[in-house]
Amino acid sequence: xxxxxxxxxxxxxxxxxxxxxxxxxxxxxxxxxxxxxxxxxxxxxxxxxxxxxxxxxxxxxxxxxxxxxxxxxxxxxxxxxxxxxxxxxxxxxxxxxxxxxxxxxxxxxx
Numbered sequence: 001x002x003x004x005x006x007x008x009x010x011x012x013x014x015x016x017x018x019x020x021x022x023x024x025x026x027x028x029x030x031x032x033x034x035x036x037x038x039x040x041x042x043x044x045x046x047x048x049x050x051x052x053x054x055x056x057x058x059x060x061x062x063x064x065x066x067x068x069x070x071x072x073x074x075x076x077x078x079x080x081x082x083x084x085x086x087x088x089x090x091x092x093x094x095x096x097x098x099x100x101x102x103x104x105x106x107x108x109x110x
Contacts, residue, residue: 010072013072014056014075017076017079017080018075018079018105019104020101020105020109022054022057024106025050025104029050029102047102049071049103052067052071056072083107
């Protein structure tokens, strides 16, 4: 496990880049996985990473596992690499916006 200072910084970075609430993310994962005539069970909706992000949002920092820490680093790195202040995704559906939203980051949120 990472040391306390590093974990504190990661926790802050993760919650800075994950700007969707757990309710918003859960709803997005259900919508993004829904077919025309079916919708997955909430606990099965979305990608494994999206589900893991949702689980992390519902935890306290003291309850994090090594897997949680690994996913948090992955999410922070991915969102940071995808962010482009001069070319943020527009309101229309774009693959980049959907990828970021699956990780809990809606680039259209202030």
